[in-house]
Amino acid sequence: MSVERATAERQQELVDNYDAVKQQVDDAAQGSSHKPRLVAVSKLKPSSDILALYDHGVRNFGENYPQELEQKAKELPNDIQWHFIGALQSNKAKMLASIPNLFAVETLTSTKAANTLNSTCASLTPPRQDALNVFIQLNTSGEESKSGLAVPPPALSSETNNNEDATSHELYKLAHHVVVNCPNLRLKGLMTIGSIDASFQHGADAVNPDFDKLTKARDWLQSSLERQLDQQTNTEEADELKRAVQGLRPLELSMGMSEDFAEAIKQGSSNVRVGSKIFGARPPRKTA
Ligand SMILES: *Cc1c(COP(=O)(O)O)cnc(C)c1O
Numbered sequence: 001m002s003v004e005r006a007t008a009e010r011q012q013e014l015v016d017n018y019d020a021v022k023q024q025v026d027d028a029a030q031g032s033s034h035k036p037r038l039v040a041v042s043k044l045k046p047s048s049d050i051l052a053l054y055d056h057g058v059r060n061f062g063e064n065y066p067q068e069l070e071q072k073a074k075e076l077p078n079d080i081q082w083h084f085i086g087a088l089q090s091n092k093a094k095m096l097a098s099i100p101n102l103f104a105v106e107t108l109t110s111t112k113a114a115n116t117l118n119s120t121c122a123s124l125t126p127p128r129q130d131a132l133n134v135f136i137q138l139n140t141s142g143e144e145s146k147s148g149l150a151v152p153p154p155a156l157s158s159e160t161n162n163n164e165d166a167t168s169h170e171l172y173k174l175a176h177h178v179v180v181n182c183p184n185l186r187l188k189g190l191m192t193i194g195s196i197d198a199s200f201q202h203g204a205d206a207v208n209p210d211f212d213k214l215t216k217a218r219d220w221l222q223s224s225l226e227r228q229l230d231q232q233t234n235t236e237e238a239d240e241l242k243r244a245v246q247g248l249r250p251l252e253l254s255m256g257m258s259e260d261f262a263e264a265i266k267q268g269s270s271n272v273r274v275g276s277k278i279f280g281a282r283p284p285r286k287t288a
Helices: 008-028 047-055 066-075 090-097 111-122 163-167 170-181 196-200 209-231 236-248 261-266
Strands: 037-041 060-063 081-084 102-108 132-137 185-191 252-254 271-274
Touching: 008 037, 008 047, 008 261, 047 066, 060 066, 066 081, 066 090, 090 102, 090 111, 102 111, 102 185, 111 132, 111 170, 111 185, 132 170, 163 170, 163 209, 170 185, 170 209, 170 236, 185 209, 185 236, 209 236, 209 252, 252 271, 261 271
Parallel strands: 037 060, 037 271, 060 081, 081 102, 102 132, 132 185, 185 252
Antiparallel strands: none
C-alpha cells in the first residue's frame, strides 16, 4: 500500500469541499429522523484524493468502473466502504463481489447479476462479515441513456389492486428473488439517477418527479412484498420471506447528486452520491 500523498493544498481543498457538502446534507436533513449517508464519488480521481478524505474520517466512497475500483480497493485502507454505482454487467459481477470491503452495489437490474454476486460472496475466503448490500436501480426519468428497471405504473400502487399484478412486475420479481434466493445479499433499497433537467425545472421547494417516483416505488415494493406473504401463510418460503422483509424496513432511497442532493434529501433520500462538488470537475474518461 504505497499511495502518494496529495499536496497540503489539495488536501485542504478536498476537506473544505467535503465539509461544505456535509453541512448542506445535515441542513437538508434537519427535522427529519433519518441521517443520510454521504457517498463521496471518486471515479476518475486519484487514490491520493481518497486518502486525503479518508484521513479526515470519510469512509463511504463511490466508483463507476470495476477495474478502477478493484485497483483502488487494493491500494487503499480496507475499512473503506466502497459503493459500486456504475453500469453493472454480469461479467463484472464476480470481480466486484470479490472485493472484500465492497459495501454496496447500487445498480442491480438483473437476476443474473444478483446470482453471480451472491455465489461469489458465498465462495470468498475469508468469508464476508456481512451480506453485500444491493440497491435495485430504477429508470425514473424514462430516458433511454439511463439504465434501470421501469417504475411500477401508478395503477399498481393502489391498495385495492390485485397483488397478482404486482408480483408480475420486474421490480417485484427481482426484489423477491434477492430476498428469497440470495442469502449473501441484503436488499438495501432503490436507486435512481433521475433527470437533471427535472431538478431545475421547478422552484426551490418544488418536488422532483423522479425522486417522487422512486419514493412511491419503494412504498409500493414494501407493501407488495408484505401483502404477498400475508397471503401465503404457513409455507416455509413465506416464513423466510417474512423474516427477511421485516428486517428490510424501511428500504433506503439512493438519490441525489452534486446538483440536487439537498432536494433529494428533503424528499426522503437516505444515500446521496456526490462527486464534482467534492472533488471538482472530472477529466474525460479516456485520459484518466
Ligand atoms: C458520477 C455519478 C455521481 C456523481 O455525480 P456528480 O454530479 O459529480 O455529483 C452520482 N451517481 C452516479 C450514478 C454517477 O455515475
